[in-house]
Amino acid sequence: RRLRSLFAAHGPRNGLRALPGPPSPSLLLGYAWQFWTTDPTELHEEWVGRYGRVLQYRIFGYNCLFTMDTKALGHILARDDVYQKPHQMRTFIAQMLGNDCHQNPAFGPMQIREFTDIFFTKASQVRTMKKPRLYTKTDIMVAVQLRDILSLEVARNRDVAKVDIYDWVHRMTLDAIGEAAFGYNLETLDLDSKPNELCEAHRLVSQSVTRMSLYPMLRFCFPALRILPEEQSRRFAHARGVMTCFVRQLIEDKRRELAEDTSSKLYRRKRGDFLTLVVEANMGTLLPEGEKLSDETIIDECTTFLTAGHETTAITLSWFMYCVAANPVVQEKLRSELFTIATEHPTIEQLLSLKYLDQVLREVTRLYPAIPSSLRMAMEDDLLPLEEPVRINGMKHDFVWVPKGTPIVMPNLAMNRDKALWGEDAFEFRPDRWDALPEAVSVIPGIWANNLTFMGGQHACLGFRYSLNQIKVAVFTLLRSFEFQLAVPVEDIGKSTTLLVRPMMLSNPEKGPQLQMLVRAYRQD
């Protein structure tokens, strides 16, 4: 009976349109332009206040479903066969960037479903990467390298150096992920080395994603426009070419070295990077012939690994530094805890035992998820169960009819700071909240720390432990050596509202992401 009334109210004929939601501002674009120019999370939060926790709105030609209902989100993440990462989105990004989507447009989180499917399902021996090394020699090495650079800067500037922390941690995480992905030192922290072509290419690719204009969207909607030349797409295609060449050469080198080495285990232990694991898996008899990976696939997945793992970690670490710089009491309390460890090179167990460090990191990732929202696409019709019934045409329904092809917007940030779940202080930075969390947040279906920063379900982030531990190592090393203070008023620091949320200066948006800080040496006495 319930189903019949649900169908009558907003069955397949009506699609999502029967659900409450804001009227579309444009027939063609829907809310696309608003999402481009303002913070989508703020818009979503405003709509939830007005229309309830399940709503629909239009973007391009699609009616999207947006929900902050925990039962619905749990269902979407659990049914990953029905709700998949949309290939349309991948195609869109690929086309925007002038990349032929049929040629494996390895691209950040949009493409990583394939990464997972291939590496963690087919290549069984590579599955061990599901538990990435918790923290590596490289992580501590790059943190110490950055500490030494900042020490020099402080000494050169007579005790107070003004530095762009975003830029430095960006370099640090790039060097770390370069080693993890390829076993290759990208040397971005090495001030004497020449600009590395892979770094330059990677920088160009990530800039293309964060500095997109409306024009690529129009090219996607109107294929005729694609015949006109477009600078961004051209530069992106060039950068992709450089990355492809570089990784292809690395694959060749590894293949040769592995073939020469009689004890490949020794070699692997020495190198232990992702690319070596994959190349080795591909060369041996472990993989059946039909399941061996082409060089193109390996290249795509490795560059995806680089993109998925680098920016996200750098951004999260930058926001961590912002939070401690803007909250001196937290910074001091954290530093005192870090000094309870007697060594400069802590073991992973020692790092994990630091309760306050963990609480601050949980709070930073809650308020500053690098990816503020994700997308899914319903691959078949489905009934979405709800915690709180929705009212349609005056009747209450505890299911929503989701037609095949519906895009679902996943509210990572909005859930992380939802006042209904976290309480009235949900928007505040308060690490102590982790001493006693509200019961309500236990139902958020995230993989870590009751939030959606790393998403949940089958396709939750694979690198989250690796990232968290890398951040802990860096914080451990930097905070024991320096005091950090914001170099500009806190009101001047804003968020760039593109695909990833980075810190920027509101008074100088043209410079792009940055986080200027004053750094002083910390003397324990």
Ligand code: HEM
């Ligand atoms: C603080 C750092 C990080 C954040 C905030 C983050 C966030 C996320 C999120 C939100 C997703 C899900 C995207 C979606 O469902 O649409 C995801 C997926 C993924 N992440 Fe991360 N990530 C981080 C670091 C890393 C690192 C270091 C790696 C690898 C070295 C990595 C590899 C992946 C992969 C492979 C997936 C796809 C999983 C799948 O589709 O099955 N991530 N990440």
